[in-house]
Amino acid sequence: MKRSSLAVLLSAILLLCLFTGCAGTLRQQDRTVFAMDTVMSLRVYAPEKDGTLDALEALLIELDRELSATDPESKLSGLNSSGAASDRALADLVRRSADLSRRTGGALDLSLLPASRLWGFPSKLYQVPDPEALEALRSRIGMDKISVTEEEILLTDGAQLDLGAVAKGWAADRCREILEENGVSGILALGGNIQTVGKKPDGTDWKIGIQDPEDPSRNRLVLTLAGTHAVVTSGDYQRAFTENGVTYCHILDPQTLSPVQNSLRSVTVVADEGLLADGLSTALFVMGREAGVAFWRSSTDFEAVWIEADGAVTVTEGLSGAVHDGDVTVVKR
Numbered sequence: 351m352k353r354s355s356l357a358v359l360l361s362a363i364l365l366l367c368l369f370t371g372c373a374g375t376l377r378q379q380d381r382t383v384f385a386m387d388t389v390m391s392l393r394v395y396a397p398e399k400d401g402t403l404d405a406l407e408a409l410l411i412e413l414d415r416e417l418s419a420t421d422p423e424s425k426l427s428g429l430n431s432s433g434a435a436s437d438r439a440l441a442d443l444v445r446r447s448a449d450l451s452r453r454t455g456g457a458l459d460l461s462l463l464p465a466s467r468l469w470g471f472p473s474k475l476y477q478v479p480d481p482e483a484l485e486a487l488r489s490r491i492g493m494d495k496i497s498v499t500e501e502e503i504l505l506t507d508g509a510q511l512d513l514g515a516v517a518k519g520w521a522a523d524r525c526r527e528i529l530e531e532n533g534v535s536g537i538l539a540l541g542g543n544i545q546t547v548g549k550k551p552d553g554t555d556w557k558i559g560i561q562d563p564e565d566p567s568r569n570r571l572v573l574t575l576a577g578t579h580a581v582v583t584s585g586d587y588q589r590a591f592t593e594n595g596v597t598y599c600h601i602l603d604p605q606t607l608s609p610v611q612n613s614l615r616s617v618t619v620v621a622d623e624g625l626l627a628d629g630l631s632t633a634l635f636v637m638g639r640e641a642g643v644a645f646w647r648s649s650t651d652f653e654a655v656w657i658e659a660d661g662a663v664t665v666t667e668g669l670s671g672a673v674h675d676g677d678v679t680v681v682k683r
């Protein structure tokens with residue numbers, strides 16, 4: 351090959367590399383991890399000997415050990431039994447969740463663990479509790495019983511903390527940081543929490559299925575999104591039991607200390623941050639569709655999809671371009 355042709359060929363390869371991010375050197379790598387009581391599917395697009403998946407797996411297992419409300423050895427269980435903990439990262443998570451609780455008018459409430467236990471959700475030994483026994487827990491429940499500073503968390507009046515509504519979103523944020531530090535793109539499914547990071551090497555958009563609550567093995571709709579997003583779904587089908595014809599789901603209404611009963615089957619929140627999306631998906635489920643849409647109108651940092659028992663699907667206008675299904679109602683600001 352002549353020198354000039356070689357130079358042209360090398361320049362073309364260089365240009366191709368610049369435009370594609372050297373897609374040829376990236377390999378799709380997948381791993382399944384069981385943590386936080388759920389199956390997690392991790393997919394990254396990284397060079398052959400990249401250690402991103404190992405780092406993600408180690409982080410998820412560490413966070414599982416710290417944040418589990420059912421593992422008696424976890425940092426959270428230590429806090430729940432002693433009433434105090436000194437831990438900067440945990441304090442940061444609790445403080446930011448407490449901000450979200452205030453913002454959602456208390457719909458997100460991290461102090462419901464004693465009520466959740468009485469319904470048998472953490473142990474999966476479900477039962478409809480005696481109303482008096484439930485009411486007797488009131489004095490131990492309420493966000494005012496949780497105080498948090500830069501480093502310290504203090505629980506009063508026998509309060510106990512449950513991070514189930516926010517822990518996976520928090521974990522997704524920490525995973526995103528690892529991918530960003532390593533300059534790696536990918537899509538992580540931490541149970542119902544999906545986190546996309548960066549661009550797919552082939553330039554196509556991320557496709558994220560939103561499960562059909564009637565048959566969670568199928569998608570009700572698919573969101574097409576480019577770039578980095580947290581997509582989190584709270585649904586009554588994720589954990590529930592039926593007694594005497596009534597279905598009770600794992601998300602509790604802080605007003606009644608009982609499973610939420612409204613028209614919703616699921617709420618999906620799309621936001622930049624996992625913690626925000628996770629906290630809000632739970633809170634919006636508690637609020638119901640109408641109050642949730644009003645809450646969205648007064649906010650600027652998330653989009654949402656509501657699926658109701660009659661099959662109706664409502665999406666906020668910021669997602670209208672991402673949803674390819676004519677059978678949805680788009681709400682505007």
Ligand code: AMP
Pocket residue numbers: 457458459460462466471512513514515516583584585588600601602603604628631632636
């Ligand atoms: P998610 O799946 O993110 O909506 O979180 C649901 C989990 O959060 C439940 O399994 C409980 O552990 C906990 N939880 C239930 N109801 C609430 C609530 N109203 N606020 C905060 N956490 C809750």
Ligand code: MG
Pocket residue numbers: 514515516584627628629630631632
């Ligand atoms: Mg949540």
